[in-house]
Amino acid sequence: MIKVTLLKDSGKVVGVRAEGHSGLAESGSDVLCAAVSTLVQTAYLAIADIVGKFEYDRNEKTAMFGFTVPSVTDRHDIDVILRAMYVGLKDLSSGYPQNLKLEEA
Secondary structure, three states, X not given: OEEEEEEEEOOEEXXXXXXXXXXXXXXXXXXXXXXXXXXXXXXXXXXXXXXXXXXXXXXOOOXXXXXXXXXXXXXXXXXXXXXXXXXXXXXXXXXXXOOEEEEEO
16 A cells, blocks of 8 residues: 655645555556656655755655645645645555545544
8 A cells, every 4th residue: 555644744745755555457567556656756856946956765665755844924726735735645545445545643
């Protein structure tokens, strides 16, 4: 199962962590894993395009990718990016509830 955790502070997403495999297909051929990876990594890249490169965590053995959103004065664009990521992940989790768990912490 893929588990995506949205870390929140005062109602704002301050971090994202995605980990695991969906089990729908073998690694490298799994469309759900590819979709989740695309959403989370694109959110990271879009935010990095706004604020400049920032650190992320990655572990290929556990299929984990995560990042903490940098502190900035104007978060509007970052919040829009994270909302788009959330909407995509929520849709995927409703279509694959046995394979993708979306949670907030």
